[in-house]
Amino acid sequence: MNRRTKIITRTQKKNLLKSIKKKLYFLGLALLCGGVLSAVPIRKVSSENTYDRIQAGQWVVASMYWEDKLVSTGKAFNPIGWHAAHKTLPIGTLIRVSNPKNHRSINVTINDRGPFTAGRDLDLSLGAGALLGFQGLGTVYMEVLSIPPIKNNRRPIVEYLFAVNDANGNCAGDTACQPVLGGTLARR
Secondary structure (H helix, E strand, C coil), rough: CHHHHHHHHHHHHHHHHHHHHHHHHHHCCCCCHHHHCCCCCEEEEEECCCCCCCEEEEEEEEEEEECCCCCCCCCCCCCCCCCECCCCCCCCCCEEEEEEEEEEEEEEEEEECCCCCCCCCEEEEEEHHHCCCCCCCCEEEEEEEECCCCCCCCHHHHCCCEECCCCCCCCECCCCCCEEEHECCCCC
């Protein structure tokens, strides 16, 4: 019986060695795959949301407004919307505004011009200010997230009188376009 237990232990030892070799093989394979994957570049995305910041943030003095009026886009002002007025940012720009006192932040859209009071940089709508826990006048942190594309508006007709055809046949420059049949100017 003593001899038989030694044979069983030898078999168990062989099986144990096989399982250890197998585990070491898979560990080595996992480390190799991890090393390869760590060398692959990954595009970094903002951890806070899907928008990447396109301009460094800055501290600005902000206030709230709620007057019933038309905004710069010609639409009626929505006092409970997530909008803001800024002096220079293009209409439609998306910004993130953060309140340092309570660490709240929201994304708002610039839809108006202002504020027209000296010493203020941003006017938040009542709804945006309430969500930030903002009261009246104070300092907030503003980051520009996206700027809308510039619309390629057609030139006024008067400019076509003083335009010249370029290599692609487009009217541009300081002198008149070539007239076409019927005496109208070439517009493309």
